[in-house]
Amino acid sequence: MDLGMTERLRPLHARVAAMVRDEIMPLDAEFLAEVPKGDRWAYTDRQAEILEGLKATARDRGLWNLWLTDPARGPGLTTVEYAYLAEEMGKSHLAPEVFNCNAPDTGNMEVFARYGTPDMQARWLAPLLAGEIRSAYLMTEPDVASSDATNIAMSCVRDGDAYVLNGEKWWATGAGDPRCAVYIVMVHTGDADTPRHRRHSMIVVPADTPGIEKLRAMEVYGHDDAPHGHMHIRFTDVRVPAENLLLGEGRGFEIAQGRLGPGRIHHCMRAIGQAEAALALMCRRSLDRTAFGEPLARLGANYDIIAQSRMEIEQARLLCLKAAWMMDQGDARAAAPWIHQIKVVAPEMALKVTDAAVQMFGGAGVSQDTPLARQWAHLRTLRLADGPDAVHRRQVARAELRPYRDG
Structure with a gap:
């Protein structure tokens, strides 16, 4: 390895x-x-x-x-x-x-490349690959616990040569961007007799389809992340051509796992970079500023904090690389426990290092004068995006317990 x-x-x-x-x-x-x-x-x-x-x-x-x-x-x-x-x-x-x-364009491009029809690839994948448009992925809903994706409830009903969508989505990252031209939407298509993991589908929806209403921009700790944004959207009798359904009814979870696996690793890789940037800022600040006649580095536990930050970054990087290596072996099922592990470890570590940097900067650390406050809010959000920590820990524990149960 x-x-x-x-x-x-x-x-x-x-x-x-x-x-x-x-x-x-x-x-x-x-x-x-x-x-x-x-x-x-x-x-x-x-x-x-x-x-x-x-x-x-x-x-x-x-x-x-x-x-x-x-x-x-x-x-x-x-x-x-x-x-x-x-x-x-x-x-x-x-x-x-x-x-x-x-994100979310890389994940959406993965979907179009793997599962899209030639027409979808020409209309949406080509301009995404060229960086000419943006896209959004709509999964989470305000009225259900979306960390259990089997709860997703947006209605998607076949009507002749179209599907009709009704319901609400929120935290649609990138949907506020004026360049956002297309949504990939997780919808409910099965009935009570359908197995739980076959009740959902993915459908491609042009962003300008009649019946789509942007209700509001969701705020992260009071910030709306304009002009990109995370939107709360209502669909009212939105008609989409039937051929826009990806792979067929009931294939939503299959597509979601193909999309989310690489995306989760990408998020974690970037989080490690954010931790490195925060540590660099922390080190410079600790040597440039003095208090009580000493550089900040020599005060309190700051030596220990800097050392611990370095060690935890290195540990998280190695785990992230291991997860990436597992992904490269081509067995998504074998890679999954490692992806779940790093999805917990990397954002949590990066948030901790960023918070330590904020503390080193004092009032400047929570202000607009450094990138740390914005970075802290992003990393705290990342502990929820693509599944909250508790869900990933649950999957890690299930994988750990499986051989003991089987035995």
Whole structure:
């Protein structure tokens, strides 16, 4: 099991890391400062200039769609190789989109590539791969405990050559973005006699379909994440062509697992990058600031906090690489316990390191003057996204107990 950087990855990693450090991170604050100017749900001219300029540079340098393990569409890196790149991207707000490696689009592109018809791939996958549109994934609902996805209740009823959708979804990440053109939606299609894991399906819904109403932007600790956003959406008699149903009725869980496995690893890879960025800020602050006649590093337990942060980052990185290696072996069932483990460990660790950095910065740490407050809120949310910690721990425990039960 080789978890180190391959020789082919090293130069690519150096180029990605340099672009993130020297060209993307310096523009993060300016990009975010544009949000309150004018319509929060539209990109200002300066935001578009920053984002599209950086994307064009990444494309020209061949640093594009790096997440694709299919060599016919991308560089054909393994998941382990991509892990090192995703970690660098996690250090910047803009970097994942600059390289067209951003959620939820990567997961949706996986769905279109694996399960979409040729027409879907031409209409939606091609412009997503080109970075010309954005997409959203609609699964969670406000009226059910969506951590148990068998509770998903959005009605999807066949009516002639169409399906009719009724219900509400929330935390639709990216649905507020004016470039968001398509939704992939988890819906309920079975009846009481259908096995629980065959009652759900996935359907492709153009974002401008009549009957779709954006009720509000959901706020994370008081912030709406405009202009990207996490929307609460109502569907009222929304008619979608029957051919938009992916694979057929009852295949929703099969598609969801194909989508969420890689996506969970990508989230964790980026979280490790965020932890590294927070630790770097913490170390600089601890040496640059003095109190009571001493650098902050020498006060209280700060040496221990810095050391513990480094050790926990290294531990989480190794677990993430192990999960990525398991994914690369091609057996999703065998990889699943490792993905569940890292989905708990990485966000929890990154949140802890970020919180320690906030403490080192004092009042500045919770202000807009550092990226730490925004990062803390994102990481706390990540402990819920793609399944809360408790659900992943439950799956880890079930896998651990299985051989004892079988015995």
